[in-house]
Amino acid sequence: MSPIESADVVVVGAGIVGAACAEALSADGRRVMVLDRGAPAGATTASGEGNVLLSDKAPGPELDLALASRRRWPELLDTLRDELGERLADVEWESKGGLVVAVNPDSVSPLRILTAAQREAGVEVRDLGQAAACAMEPHLTTGVTAAAHYPGDAQVQPVLAATAMLAAVRARGGLVHGGVEAEGLVVRGGRVAGIRVGGTAVPCGAIVNACGPWAGHFSVAAGAPIEVLPRRGMVLVTAPLPAVVGRKVYAADYVAAVSSGDVDLQVSPVVESTATGAVLIGSSRQRVGFDETLEVEVLRRLARSAIRLFPVLAGVPVMRAYGGFRPYTPDHLPVIGEDPRIPGLWHAGGHEGAGVGLAPATGRMLADLMEGRRPEVDPGPFRVARPALMAEVRT
Template identity: 50%
Template structure:
């Protein structure tokens, strides 16, 4: 199949008329892809095993970050996404202003801090590598840091400001994207479980679901942590791993935290493949007043229990940076699963083992921020058109993705 290779910006709406695409998963990645393809005129259907944005998307902080990625393909994807987010929201706002407002777009910027000499040296090296590829970040001295974050501890050995970091309300963002897709003709089916593949002459032409067969020219696996199970059922397993992350939410507070603030250990925790509990301080406010406290990482399959050791580690680290939070009331806590591959890069592109199957998964905790860029990269690849970002680093046929075909068990959780 050859798709129209024209650009897919707003001026080219309708440039992919009638191409049948089935997206598995209605999290932020699936919603962003649906929006992009539906605007281009594709015939889009989403099959979601649970509810809209009910999995990983509903259990994150809404980060749109460039600060936590070192020089390389993921940083370039994050920069593309960060540039596209305001453009996409402005386009949605023209016809769906309430939905766009519910995204709560907040380009607040981020500040990364170190609290010892080793951390300061590592942070300086990390920032220098980012600057070398053109990322804008600024060192802050003690006075500048105190002005930016008055309640932050003064026991800081180094800090870097990233003005391009931003935040969204993740479910609101997914709802706005899928609403835009629906307005352009996309069909959304929830409680629709994919159970197998429909293959003809070696090509995937559809999927079997709990609601009957669904046919399409292109099937996109965007099922997040459950994409490994989906891929296995379609006959093309991928080695998706999952880590659980937990978040604490305070009761509404007066203005206390003005940027996304996190300690320099966060980057190491994200980039690690260790299975045991790892934690770092990630602190930010929300439009409604509560403060989000993260973060943790632990491989535990699909065990959905909140664990006291994780919550205690998050609280200790948060208090280290913001002692004023000692009197804050914790209103609730939640956790979710983040999909990743061993090389810590997502998969975006076609599966060479099964023509007709594409994957868009493995973004771990960065899926909210990377979703818009992922949608553009995948759409332009489907069109056979070279985009501004090289898709090669994200291909399926790399060792971290195909090597073992490891599949996490999800028994007792979502009906995948």
């Protein structure tokens, strides 16, 4: 690690959320140091599909944050291009839209109820019948009974996006260190005064816990435990194909899987193309701690579910499979804000599978709160001191 006497803020975690927080803080003129025990953007962010979604969120605080983030993404990318140039700021942004499909009659009514509520909340969504859905996606199964088109859904390459934001932090005078583990806080007078790294103390005025699925572990080491848990997911990647899938397509029951707290395995088909021509196939959810085992049965279920949506995928070679951990909170809301137990300790995490999409608005909210500004989105629902996160306030 390069020598540094101090930082205004130390962000622990160099994934997409940590990078967005560091970018927003450095844009405010703060000197930021980012630490990660592994390679920057090398853990959960590298295992993500890069989704920037409105379609999978019911009206409420998370959708409000998603709408703000969707507005902010293009502005942020313009800023990165201006500061870094086109090459470093190329993050493979695609405003390709999303299609949610009902594949049985029982799914139609819940889907229509959801889309009506989302429209009221400001989401652009168009209800479609089977013919219109298949016209948009010619390889889609004809067993679709109804669908909804979301023009605002987008995709970004998450590693490129995180590294571009970290490059902007460096360009503004900040530091980014991989392979460096934060060992604990330095607390004086009841508030953060620094962070311990490699047996030495680095003075700072604030620390941001952006450790993704490991945020709960870091919070315990910091002496301010919060309930953030890992939830494992797996993805199949096909060999490059001709144009088969035009946008992100998933079954309507995926929304229920996202909001479920079940421990048992859940599989709901999610299929989307990439810039290389490969098709990504998800989605699974399991609460198995940090067990990294690639389970063959899970991969089989992913493949079967994708073929039911897109029969043309039968027989297509799978190039690889990978897994990762999503940071899960029991009430399915991110945690963004200062810890009331240790002033100067901030948390930004618990986004589960929505971290890429929610990252820009999360970073901006945290920076606004740190500066004493009123955030665009009400921060109350994301506060640290809520029953689902802190044992001492549970009833």
